[in-house]
Amino acid sequence: MLIKRCAIIGVGLIGGSMGLALVERKLAEHICGVDVNQDNLSMALAAGAVHQAAAMPEAVSGADLVILAVPVGAAQHLLTEIKQYLKPGAVVTDVGSTKEQVVRQAGKCISGGRFVGGHPMTGAETAGFSGADPYLFENAFYLLTPTPETDTCALETVRRLVQAIGAVVMEMSPQEHDLVTAAISHLPHFMAVSLVTAVAEMAVGEQAMALAAGGFRDTTRIAAGSPSMWRDIFMSNSEQVLKALEYMRSAMDRLEAALRRQDVEKMMHILSSASTVRKKLPLRPKGYLPYIFEIVVSVPDRPGVIAGLAGMLGEEGINIVEIEILRAREGYGGTIRVGFATAGEQDRAMELFQARGIKCRRKV
Ligand SMILES: NC(=O)C1=CN([C@@H]2O[C@H](COP(=O)(O)OP(=O)(O)OC[C@H]3O[C@@H](n4cnc5c(N)ncnc54)[C@H](O)[C@@H]3O)[C@@H](O)[C@H]2O)C=CC1
Numbered sequence: 001m002l003i004k005r006c007a008i009i010g011v012g013l014i015g016g017s018m019g020l021a022l023v024e025r026k027l028a029e030h031i032c033g034v035d036v037n038q039d040n041l042s043m044a045l046a047a048g049a050v051h052q053a054a055a056m057p058e059a060v061s062g063a064d065l066v067i068l069a070v071p072v073g074a075a076q077h078l079l080t081e082i083k084q085y086l087k088p089g090a091v092v093t094d095v096g097s098t099k100e101q102v103v104r105q106a107g108k109c110i111s112g113g114r115f116v117g118g119h120p121m122t123g124a125e126t127a128g129f130s131g132a133d134p135y136l137f138e139n140a141f142y143l144l145t146p147t148p149e150t151d152t153c154a155l156e157t158v159r160r161l162v163q164a165i166g167a168v169v170m171e172m173s174p175q176e177h178d179l180v181t182a183a184i185s186h187l188p189h190f191m192a193v194s195l196v197t198a199v200a201e202m203a204v205g206e207q208a209m210a211l212a213a214g215g216f217r218d219t220t221r222i223a224a225g226s227p228s229m230w231r232d233i234f235m236s237n238s239e240q241v242l243k244a245l246e247y248m249r250s251a252m253d254r255l256e257a258a259l260r261r262q263d264v265e266k267m268m269h270i271l272s273s274a275s276t277v278r279k280k281l282p283l284r285p286k287g288y289l290p291y292i293f294e295i296v297v298s299v300p301d302r303p304g305v306i307a308g309l310a311g312m313l314g315e316e317g318i319n320i321v322e323i324e325i326l327r328a329r330e331g332y333g334g335t336i337r338v339g340f341a342t343a344g345e346q347d348r349a350m351e352l353f354q355a356r357g358i359k360c361r362r363k364v
């Protein structure tokens with residue numbers, strides 16, 4: 001066992017998933033769960049994500065590892081609260097989406113550099129334990145943000161834990177973290193929220209909203225995320241988000257100017273450059289995220305189709321690392337994206353499907 005006694009404060013989507021992952025992989029002997037929301041706590045206990053539902057001082061005072069899995073605003077208050085109860089040598093980590101403020105606060109509260117900032121780059125737009133998943137972290141990037149003050153043993157403990165739940169560790173400073181996530185996570189959320197707000201204000205009616213097709217859905221899925229979680233993310237990373245917004249505004253202004261002036265050439269240039277950049281964006285960029293070798297399979301829209309494909313691959317010992325339904329319209333069939341860890345598996349899957357007359361292509 002990696003950890004003897006662990007406390008998870010906040011057993012919602014991420015804390016709950018962490019508990020399930022630790023239990024499933026037998027990484028912690030005993031886990032205490034703490035939550036202000038009794039429903040989440042009861043569900044976590046019933047699902048076996050925690051061994052015991054506990055109240056604050058007891059949960060923390062016996063713990064070797066404390067995981068803060070609450071919105072970032074609450075995490076900062078909790079650091080102040082728990083410092084008096086921590087046993088000597090205990091390691092504290094968090095899962096918050098912003099890092100600079102929390103890491104600074106931890107520096108004041110947690111002695112010996114035994115706080116290690118963490119951020120799993122995986123999740124969903126659903127809040128609460130009901131969405132918890134023991135495999136949420138598998139193959140996902142998990143950012144750790146040590147500082148020169150971080151204790152090397154504490155860092156190693158968290159590193160090993162993150163790897164043991166199947167995630168891929170990447171380390172960067174809290175400042176770098178907040179800049180990068182402002183660009184690739186917080187700005188997209190800001191835009192998704194603004195897009196939903198704008199279209200709602202256009203009052204195109206319920207019927208028009210029902211027509212909302214791929215584009216609107218794809219660009220706004222994340223806007224359904226937890227408002228309190230995102231309030232805390234924006235408020236704690238306002239400086240970087242505001243910087244990112246300046247770039248966004250400038251890009252929108254240039255596109256708007258081309259439209260106003262009916263400047264076809266300029267418009268074409270902007271659209272083409274964006275299209276090129278977007279097409280080059282791998283699902284998981286090489287060197288940053290583990291690369292995925294994908295194929296896209298065209299299939300009829302019938303129950304059991306995915307099971308059939310998965311069965312064929314399974315019989316050949318080809319492991320699926322990702323699978324996604326890209327398009328399915330009743331009666332028209334659809335496409336399924338299947339991802340593999342190696343080029344060899346991608347080749348074998350192509351051969352297997354083609355030999356059975358299944359239409360497929362390599363995704364580049
Ligand atoms: N939802 C996502 O996709 C991701 C979220 N995160 C971060 O993970 C953290 C948790 O987010 P989720 O699990 O999604 O939220 P959630 O809403 O599903 O869970 C948070 C839990 O913390 C509890 N809580 C709040 N304040 C508390 C307090 N003072 N004491 C004890 N419990 C308290 C809530 O009752 C809730 O059960 C946030 O900091 C978020 O930024 C990180 C990566 C992905």
Ligand SMILES: O=C(O)C(=O)Cc1ccc(O)cc1
Pocket residue numbers: 096097120121122123124125185222
């Ligand atoms: O649902 C999605 O696609 C997400 O991007 C979830 C998410 C939300 C917040 C994070 O800090 C990390 C991941």
